Amino acid sequence: MMRIAIVGGGIGGLAAALFLRARGVEATVYEQASALREVGAGLVVPPNMVRPLARLGLAARLPAFAVRLEAAWEFRRWQDGHVLSVQPMGDECERLYGAACYVAHRADLLAMLQAALPPEALFLDHRCVELRQGPGGAELTFARRGGHWTKVDADVVIGADGIHSVVGPATQAEVRPRFADLCAFRFLVPAERAPALALRPVQTLWLGPGRHLVHYPISGGRLVNVVAIVPAGEWRTESWSAEGSVDDLKAEFEGWHDDVQRLIDAATETKRWALYDRDPLDRWTHGRVTLLGDAAHAMLPFFAQGAAQAIEDAEMLGVCLGDVDAGDAAAVPAALARYEALRRPRASEVQLMSRGREIRNHLPDGALQRQRDRELAQGEPLRQSAWLYAHDGLAPSGVFEPGSLKN
Numbered sequence: 001m002m003r004i005a006i007v008g009g010g011i012g013g014l015a016a017a018l019f020l021r022a023r024g025v026e027a028t029v030y031e032q033a034s035a036l037r038e039v040g041a042g043l044v045v046p047p048n049m050v051r052p053l054a055r056l057g058l059a060a061r062l063p064a065f066a067v068r069l070e071a072a073w074e075f076r077r078w079q080d081g082h083v084l085s086v087q088p089m090g091d092e093c094e095r096l097y098g099a100a101c102y103v104a105h106r107a108d109l110l111a112m113l114q115a116a117l118p119p120e121a122l123f124l125d126h127r128c129v130e131l132r133q134g135p136g137g138a139e140l141t142f143a144r145r146g147g148h149w150t151k152v153d154a155d156v157v158i159g160a161d162g163i164h165s166v167v168g169p170a171t172q173a174e175v176r177p178r179f180a181d182l183c184a185f186r187f188l189v190p191a192e193r194a195p196a197l198a199l200r201p202v203q204t205l206w207l208g209p210g211r212h213l214v215h216y217p218i219s220g221g222r223l224v225n226v227v228a229i230v231p232a233g234e235w236r237t238e239s240w241s242a243e244g245s246v247d248d249l250k251a252e253f254e255g256w257h258d259d260v261q262r263l264i265d266a267a268t269e270t271k272r273w274a275l276y277d278r279d280p281l282d283r284w285t286h287g288r289v290t291l292l293g294d295a296a297h298a299m300l301p302f303f304a305q306g307a308a309q310a311i312e313d314a315e316m317l318g319v320c321l322g323d324v325d326a327g328d329a330a331a332v333p334a335a336l337a338r339y340e341a342l343r344r345p346r347a348s349e350v351q352l353m354s355r356g357r358e359i360r361n362h363l364p365d366g367a368l369q370r371q372r373d374r375e376l377a378q379g380e381p382l383r384q385s386a387w388l389y390a391h392d393g394l395a396p397s398g399v400f401e402p403g404s405l406k407n
């Protein structure tokens with residue numbers, strides 16, 4: 001039986017193991033952390049992520065911990081809170097895209113994926129330090145606590161090890177990080193300390209000159225997740241666990257609407273990280289090694305699609321590797337090449353489009369901002385999101401068709 005080693009137990013790595021195992025493939029995850037703990041708090045679980053989760057039989061578990069959005073992309077003006085545009089979600093989203101849109105705590109999502117995996121499919125405390133590829137397979141070396149080492153042979157290696165991927169170099173792809181000159185503050189506010197506006201099941205974005213702030217409720221409404229994207233200044237640390245200063249955060253939003261100030265005043269601590277993205281890679285795959293998720297296509301968070309793209313990758317890997325005969329030397333590289341051909345154009349497009357939002361969200365007050373606000377007011381946001389939400393690698397046309405829920 002084909003042995004697949006997945007390096008990295010984030011959302012993408014765990015999902016890949018589930019999709020592969022659902023097709024009878026022996027996939028094992030090796031994660032460097034000694035316990036799966038998610039940093040980064042909340043994330044949007046859009047319909048193009050919910051449909052694949054439904055095919056794993058997991059979407060029905062989302063309402064237990066996630067909040068179903070009634071509206072999303074509610075853009076508001078920074079000073080007076082004027083609503084520039086809003087996208088109804090709820091039932092209309094289900095009708096158009098076959099699934100609701102949720103917001104969830106990342107730890108809850110990760111726990112759901114981990115609980116669905118058999119324990120023998122996940123090795124914690126395994127930090128990949130070396131990967132050697134030969135014509136018939138690969139050998140991985142993992143460092144463990146206490147100075148121990150483990151070697152593992154695999155027919156296929158999947159690098160799901162995030163933005164600082166150690167598997168990446170084995171694909172010989174050229175990685176070009178690009179500093180966006182922005183950083184993100186991220187913090188959680190207990191519901192009882194948040195303004196009522198922030199408790200609605202709505203993804204809300206406040207747009208102002210040079211910065212914007214996003215919030216939505218998570219954890220069954222007990223917490224509000226807040227992300228503020230601001231100019232980076234001197235900040236260059238690209239780590240999701242780096243601590244920032246609440247005073248620095250407050251200074252960034254002086255003069256903004258009262259509800260924004262109240263949210264920030266409720267912050268007791270904040271994470272802060274510099275936003276880098278990557279130019280789309282020219283390749284993801286070399287022989288028996290490929291990438292998925294952020295290792296393949298780290299993107300700016302402006303379309304809230306990074307994890308969704310990782311899940312789309314994971315499902316397609318399952319499809320491409322699901323019926324491969326490990327004994328057929330040419331079949332494995334051919335299946336990985338097919339996976340890359342199906343996924344790289346789509347993920348690269350989302351990467352580049354996310355980059356484009358950076359300028360539009362942060363326009364200084366003036367003629368261009370007024371033009372943007374007029375365009376926002378005239379748009380049909382839910383339908384305009386079709387390129388993201390309707391994409392479905394398993395639909396015959398590649399696009400979810402309303403009424404075809406059994407696909």
Ligand SMILES: Cc1cc2nc3c(=O)[nH]c(=O)nc-3n(C[C@H](O)[C@H](O)[C@H](O)COP(=O)(O)OP(=O)(O)OC[C@H]3O[C@@H](n4cnc5c(N)ncnc54)[C@H](O)[C@@H]3O)c2cc1C
Nearest residue numbers: 008010011012032043044128161162293294304306307308
């Ligand atoms: C501010 C912000 C907001 C976001 N909001 C959203 C959102 O709303 N919706 C959305 O879909 N996406 C969102 N994203 C993106 C999303 O979080 C990521 O795209 C997603 O988590 C990527 O998952 P991954 O599994 O590829 O990588 P990661 O989550 O980074 O997981 C990689 C795993 O690999 C492990 N690892 C690393 N190196 C090694 C090694 N050498 N050996 C073994 N294990 C290793 C790590 O410990 C980690 O567990 C956001 C991102 C940011 C920055």
